[in-house]
Amino acid sequence: xxNVRFEGTDSYVATDDLMMAVNAAITLARxxxxxxxxxxxxxxxxxxxxxxxxxxxxxxxxxxxxKAARGLYEYDAVARLRDSQLGDDRVKxxxxxxxxxxxxxxxxxxxxxxxxxxxIDKADIEFPNDLLQELDRMEFFVYETKETIKAKQRPIIIxxxxxxxxxxxxxxxxxxxxxxxxxxxxxxxxxVRVHYPDIKKRLLSEAMECFFELRExxxxxxxxxxxxxxxxxxxxxxxxxxxxxxxxxxxxxxIPKLYGALLKNEQDMHLFERLVFMSRKxxxx
Amino acid sequence: MLxxxxxxxxxxxxxxxxxEYLTLLSALEAGIAGFSIDDFYFLARATLVKDERYFDRFxxxxxxxxxxxxxxxxEIIGEIPLEWLRKxxxxxxxxxxxxxxxxxxxxxxxxxxxxxxxxxxxxxxHGGNKWIGTGGTSPFGAHGYNPEGVxxxxxxxxxxxxxxxxxxxxxxxxxxQVELGTRNIKVALRKLRRFAREGAEEELDLDDTIRSTAxxxxxxxIKLVPERRNTTKLLLFLDVGGSMDPHVKICxxxxxxxxxxxxxxxxxxxxxxxxxxxxxxxxxxxxxxxxTAQVMNKYSADHKVVFVGDATMSxxxxxxxxxxxxxxxxxxxxxxxxxxxxLYPYAVWLNPQPEDYWSYIPSIGIVKKxxxxxxFPLTLDGLERAMKALKKAH
Numbered sequence: 113x114x115n116v117r118f119e120g121t122d123s124y125v126a127t128d129d130l131m132m133a134v135n136a137a138i139t140l141a142r143x144x145x146x147x148x149x150x151x152x153x154x155x156x157x158x159x160x161x162x163x164x165x166x167x168x169x170x171x172x173x174x175x176x177x178x179k180a181a182r183g184l185y186e187y188d189a190v191a192r193l194r195d196s197q198l199g200d201d202r203v204k205x206x207x208x209x210x211x212x213x214x215x216x217x218x219x220x221x222x223x224x225x226x227x228x229x230x231x232i233d234k235a236d237i238e239f240p241n242d243l244l245q246e247l248d249r250m251e252f253f254v255y256e257t258k259e260t261i262k263a264k265q266r267p268i269i270i271x272x273x274x275x276x277x278x279x280x281x282x283x284x285x286x287x288x289x290x291x292x293x294x295x296x297x298x299x300x301x302x303x304v305r306v307h308y309p310d311i312k313k314r315l316l317s318e319a320m321e322c323f324f325e326l327r328e329x330x331x332x333x334x335x336x337x338x339x340x341x342x343x344x345x346x347x348x349x350x351x352x353x354x355x356x357x358x359x360x361x362x363x364x365x366x367i368p369k370l371y372g373a374l375l376k377n378e379q380d381m382h383l384f385e386r387l388v389f390m391s392r393k394x395x396x397x
Numbered sequence: 398m399l400x401x402x403x404x405x406x407x408x409x410x411x412x413x414x415x416x417e418y419l420t421l422l423s424a425l426e427a428g429i430a431g432f433s434i435d436d437f438y439f440l441a442r443a444t445l446v447k448d449e450r451y452f453d454r455f456x457x458x459x460x461x462x463x464x465x466x467x468x469x470x471x472e473i474i475g476e477i478p479l480e481w482l483r484k485x486x487x488x489x490x491x492x493x494x495x496x497x498x499x500x501x502x503x504x505x506x507x508x509x510x511x512x513x514x515x516x517x518x519x520x521x522x523h524g525g526n527k528w529i530g531t532g533g534t535s536p537f538g539a540h541g542y543n544p545e546g547v548x549x550x551x552x553x554x555x556x557x558x559x560x561x562x563x564x565x566x567x568x569x570x571x572x573x574q575v576e577l578g579t580r581n582i583k584v585a586l587r588k589l590r591r592f593a594r595e596g597a598e599e600e601l602d603l604d605d606t607i608r609s610t611a612x613x614x615x616x617x618x619i620k621l622v623p624e625r626r627n628t629t630k631l632l633l634f635l636d637v638g639g640s641m642d643p644h645v646k647i648c649x650x651x652x653x654x655x656x657x658x659x660x661x662x663x664x665x666x667x668x669x670x671x672x673x674x675x676x677x678x679x680x681x682x683x684x685x686x687x688x689t690a691q692v693m694n695k696y697s698a699d700h701k702v703v704f705v706g707d708a709t710m711s712x713x714x715x716x717x718x719x720x721x722x723x724x725x726x727x728x729x730x731x732x733x734x735x736x737x738x739x740l741y742p743y744a745v746w747l748n749p750q751p752e753d754y755w756s757y758i759p760s761i762g763i764v765k766k767x768x769x770x771x772x773f774p775l776t777l778d779g780l781e782r783a784m785k786a787l788k789k790a791h
Contacts, residue, residue, distance in 0.1 A: 139424070
């Protein structure tokens with residue numbers, strides 16, 4: 113059992129419940145499943161844990177075509193077939209055609225690594241089930257070479273999901289679970305401070321107000337999230353926009369500057385422009 | 398004592414298993430949670446609950462449980478209950494209210510009584526006029542009617558900190574038993590995207606393999622393609638106007654979510670029940686109508702059909718010729734429904750009315766029968782069942 117504790121880092125603000133979940137996962141060496149709105153820092157979490165604990169990070173990004181076996185190893189039969197046609201000597205040794213996967217890499221690592229399995233919900237529904245045994249026992253068997261690969265140290269496993277698919281119960285039972293909520297204004301402010309320590313206080317509070325108002329807007333397809341806010345503030349800082357510009361009383365400029373960084377969707381833009389236009393009309397009367 | 402919590406969670410249908418319970422115990426043994434009750438709450442949630450839609454139910458059970466174990470936890474958390482209640486004083490009471498409290502014998506007296514009640518009360522309580530709980534007229538509890546009441550469990554923590562987080566019910570809109578918002582409906586609608594071949598199957602691209610093998614002078618070159626295509630075609634029939642008005646908002650959310658999910662999606666509106674015409678543009682309903690027969694002609698039987706309506710009307714509107722409240726219909730609604738059902742085997746009805754009320758409204762029973770029982774409530778859970786039903790022909 114390890115005594116390391118994760119307490120957030122200078123560049124990542126972790127809430128109490130998040131810290132608790134991470135520490136429980138580290139202590140009991142079980143995977144931690146993290147869900148939450150897109151852009152709330154799920155993937156960042158694994159990077160920050162690795163950084164703050166000084167562990168290597170191995171990330172495995174899942175796509176719709178990713179298979180569980182690919183995380184363990186792949187037997188490149190096609191290459192072997194080709195080599196046999198060419199009469200290559202490599203063909204005699206099957207080890208030449210076993211390609212190690214990310215899980216294998218993590219199991220082999222000398223120092224306990226942080227393994228990020230990113231966006232597990234993108235894969236096939238059977239994907240998590242295929243990994244049950246491997247994540248539970250932290251070992252697997254390579255049929256081609258008849259060897260068992262066992263983890264030197266149980267890696268810290270962070271799994272993220274965007275909720276596109278239900279995950280199987282048997283899989284969930286083996287994980288700790290944390291849902292990253294959209295941060296409250298206070299937490300959000302400290303997150304922004306962590307990223308832009310020199311930002312002018314007034315600009316920040318105006319920007320935050322704009323941002324949360326925008327999130328309240330009914331009917332948005334995609335509400336702007338933390339990462340979008342950070343991008344936007346980066347632009348504001350880079351362009352050196354004065355705080356007053358965000359609260360333009362002159363109705364012709366009522367659309368906040370550079371809001372393209374916040375709204376990524378054409379319909380949302382239109383909706384927003386229409387609303388601004390309408391409020392302008394009522395304001396004029 | 399934790400076994401009790403475990404069974405309570407199972408009782409509200411949060412799927413907790415023995416494995417998770419044992420994990421929690423070993424986590425407690427490892428001393429992860431320390432001695433703070435908030436930490437215990439976070440740990441228990443991370444261990445026992447694996448889906449954010451259960452968070453709200455978990456919060457409620459946990460709140461009940463902690464309140465029930467008040468005396469027991471007093472040893473652990475010491476003075477916190479009193480302090481917590483004092484916070485309520487600062488937050489919730491106006492000068493006037495404070496005066497009223499004075500009339501009851503003063504704040505301290507009130508607190509004393511409360512303390513006594515806390516000691517007496519072993520279980521959470523709803524309604525009634527003495528015990529602490531919700532919805533009653535006791536001076537203690539939440540959502541009650543006693544103006545001198547002390548609000549318990551509605552408080553907002555200072556600086557957004559985790560003071561009694563479980564009482565804030567932050568996750569209410571994630572519960573799958575409550576009505577739908579745009580976020581959770583999207584999750585459920587995704588289930589409808591049935592891929593021609595589910596997931597990551599790869600298949601041999603024969604043509605490409607032959608072509609490229611030939612190009613390499615007979616050297617075998619295998620080509621694979623991922624097989625994935627969104628084939629779901631959907632017809633959406635939405636009830637507008639009349640008794641549906643309170644539900645229109647939910648329906649529009651369902652509708653807007655649905656639009657983003659499908660390539661082949663056609664929507665139609667009807668009022669109360671489907672007759673010989675439907676319309677596509679709600680503002681033009683008076684002039685531009687589409688005959689239902691034409692809809693059936695145009696869209697083949699492999700379309701999936703979803704009706705959204707509360708099915709709450711007079712039974713005549715379904716069963717009788719001329720029963721429609723808007724016009725004279727030559728054929729009964731039931732006839733049209735039977736035709737639609739005969740053509741489209743993949744059909745469901747989503748009903749925004751709570752499922753518990755269905756048995757009290759005769760027309761719902763009739764529609765349900767017409768749909769061969771494929772009527773589901775408009776909740777995340779109901780949608781999930783509907784999507785499952787849509788995969789099979791009735």
